[in-house]
Each structure stands twice: as structure tokens, then as C-alpha cells.
Amino acid sequence: MKNDQRLPLRRTLLRLAAGLGAATAVRLVVADPVGTPLRPAQPSGGAQGAQAAAVVRDRPLSYRLRPMTADAPPRYRPAAPPVRTRPFEELPGLGRAMVLTFDDGPDPQYTPHILDTLREHDVRAMFFLCGEMAHDNQDLVRRISDEGHTVGNHSWTHPLVTKLPRAGVTDELGRTSEVIEKITGAAPLWYRAPYGAWNRNSFEVGAALGMEPMAWTVDTLDWTVPGTDTIVRRVREGAAPGVVVLSHDAGGNRAQSVAALGRYLPELLEDGYRLTVPQRR
Incomplete structure (x- = not known):
């Protein structure tokens, strides 16, 4: 019983x-600060819900600005194998060709000046965009694409992806590819890890989204604001066939980067360098 x-x-x-x-x-x-879902859940109604929403909105991001909220989940497309297992570090077989790349944008204050200089010299470059910046500056994204430059993926909020779980890497890269495709009509074929920090998840997720990794060989370190003369000197001393130059058009004061481009670009062309962008094979 x-x-x-x-x-x-x-x-x-x-x-x-x-x-x-x-x-x-x-x-x-x-x-979980780095788990998924990365988008905050909708708070319940009432004063407590409104207060919770304000806390979520005021929380600082790892980069800047705010992430985009989307009603529909992102659509990820698998890539056709084979895929590479390490980023490009040189572009052999292109003669005296070099590649100029700009990270972290687009920024409405600096990116237009860089585009003006490139157009003046009829040069194409690569722009690795952060998704939140692309979302908030869509006209600039369209201009970059319409003027023949290559649009690449630089994650959504510029985190250290090696500290993210696989789902977090997928969200950062996938959302960025989705917004770029929505704006330009084509998903990006190239991506670059923030800080150049790569790991297995970064390579595999990028490959699953149909993108090739892209590194660099000459770092201008323009984000340290070393002075226009220093940036020009680093590019000129590093110039060589197949070189990939890293600069920035956002993420801080990039006036020196803009001024430096206006000086070293015509000098490179005068020296016989062909400034181009890589092609997928």
C-alpha cells in the first residue's frame, strides 16, 4: 500500500x-554570450519587457553600430567542392599585378573618397565589408559593386571568430553574405577573417557558404594612424608582383588612408604595376 x-x-x-x-x-x-541564436529574443510585454528591450538595445557591440534584425532566417547555400584549406597569400602568374584591399567598411565619410581615387585612375580593388556597416550604408555597397570592385565578406560585427562556436561563425558570415546578396544581387565569393584570425571553423563555414579565403602580404597598419608618409612608404617598399595590400576604409579615422592612396596609387601605376582583383577559377 x-x-x-x-x-x-x-x-x-x-x-x-x-x-x-x-x-x-x-x-x-x-x-551564452557567443552561442546561437545571436539575435536577442523578443521580450514579453509590460514595463519589465520594455526595460529588458532597452538593456538589449544599449548593449555595446564588439565592433560598432547595431546588428540587423531579420524576421526570416538566413538562407545558406553549400559550396561545390573542392575548397581551399588556407587563405591566399600570393597571386602567381599575374606579372606585375597587385591587389589593393580595404576592410571594415563601407563608411560614408571615407569610402566615397577611396572610390573617387580608384575611379580617377580606372583601378579596381577588393572591399571586405562588415555586415552591419553594409546594412546601414546600402547605397555605398551598391556603388562599390556597380563600379566594378569586388565585394567580400568580413563578418557581421568584426569579432574574433576563433573565440566563437561554429554556430556563431556561421551566423557572422552567413548574415553578411545574405545582406550583400540582397543589396548587390550576388553573394560574395571571397571572405577575410577579422584580425586575420583563422581556424578550422572559419575555413569550413566560409567554404560551405561558397567563399574562398583571402589574406594579405603587405599590412599598412593604417589602423594605428601612423601618418600618411608611413603608409605610403610601407606600400612602396612592399610593392612586388602578386602582392596583396591591406588597408582600411572604416573602423576609425581613415583620413590618412585616403590621403596615402592618392599618393601611392599613381606611383605604382607609373612604375608599371597593374592593380587588379583576383578571379575565381
Whole structure:
């Protein structure tokens, strides 16, 4: 008889334990700063809900500005094998060809000046865009594409992707490819890891999204604001066939980067260099 009385109580305790376990799992997912989903859940109604929403909106990002919220989940397309396992570091067989690349944009203050200089000299370059910047500056993204430059993926918020779980890397790269495709009509074929920090997840997720990794060989370190003369000197001393130059058109004060481009670009052309962009094979 006592055993019969214990059975309903035991079932109740088991159900309670299962409910507590599920609630704990939900809290862990919501509290995970780098897990997925990365977009905040919609708060419940009332004053508490409004206060929670304000906290979410005011939370600083790892880069700047705000992430885009989307109603529909992103659509990821697999890439056709084979894919590369390391980023490009040189472009052999192109003669005296060099590649100019600009990261972190587009920025409405600096990117237009860089585009003006490139157009003046009829030169094409690569722009590795951050998704949140692309979303907030869509006309600039269209101009970059319409003027024949290559649009690449530089993640959504410029995080250190080696610290993200695989789902986080997928979200950062996938959302950026999606917004670029929405604006330009074509998904990016190239991507560059923020800070040049690559790992297995970064390579594999990028490949699954149909992109090739792209590194660099000459770093202008223009983000340190070393002076226009220093940026020009680094490019001129590093110039060589197959070189990929890294500069920035956003993420800070890039006036020196703009001024430096106006000086070293005509000098490179005068020296017989062909400034071009790589082609997928």
C-alpha cells in the first residue's frame, strides 16, 4: 500500500525535475554570450519587457553600430567542392599585378573618397565589408559593386571568430553574405577573417557558404594612424608582383588612408604595376 502511494509522488517529482532541467537549459542558451541564436529574443510585454528591450538595445557591440534584425532566417547555400584549406597569400602568374584591399567598411565619410581615387585612375580593388556597416550604408555597397570592385565578406560585427562556436561563425558570415546578396544581387565569393584570425571553423563555414579565403602580404597598419608618409612608404617598399595590400576604409579615422592612396596609387601605376582583383577559377 505504501509503495502504491509513493508512485504518484515519484512521478510528480520526476516531472518537476524534468521541468527544472529544461528551464536551466533555456537559461544557459540565453546566457551564452557567443552561442546561437545571436539575435536577442523578443521580450514579453509590460514595463519589465520594455526595460529588458532597452538593456538589449544599449548593449555595446564588439565592433560598432547595431546588428540587423531579420524576421526570416538566413538562407545558406553549400559550396561545390573542392575548397581551399588556407587563405591566399600570393597571386602567381599575374606579372606585375597587385591587389589593393580595404576592410571594415563601407563608411560614408571615407569610402566615397577611396572610390573617387580608384575611379580617377580606372583601378579596381577588393572591399571586405562588415555586415552591419553594409546594412546601414546600402547605397555605398551598391556603388562599390556597380563600379566594378569586388565585394567580400568580413563578418557581421568584426569579432574574433576563433573565440566563437561554429554556430556563431556561421551566423557572422552567413548574415553578411545574405545582406550583400540582397543589396548587390550576388553573394560574395571571397571572405577575410577579422584580425586575420583563422581556424578550422572559419575555413569550413566560409567554404560551405561558397567563399574562398583571402589574406594579405603587405599590412599598412593604417589602423594605428601612423601618418600618411608611413603608409605610403610601407606600400612602396612592399610593392612586388602578386602582392596583396591591406588597408582600411572604416573602423576609425581613415583620413590618412585616403590621403596615402592618392599618393601611392599613381606611383605604382607609373612604375608599371597593374592593380587588379583576383578571379575565381
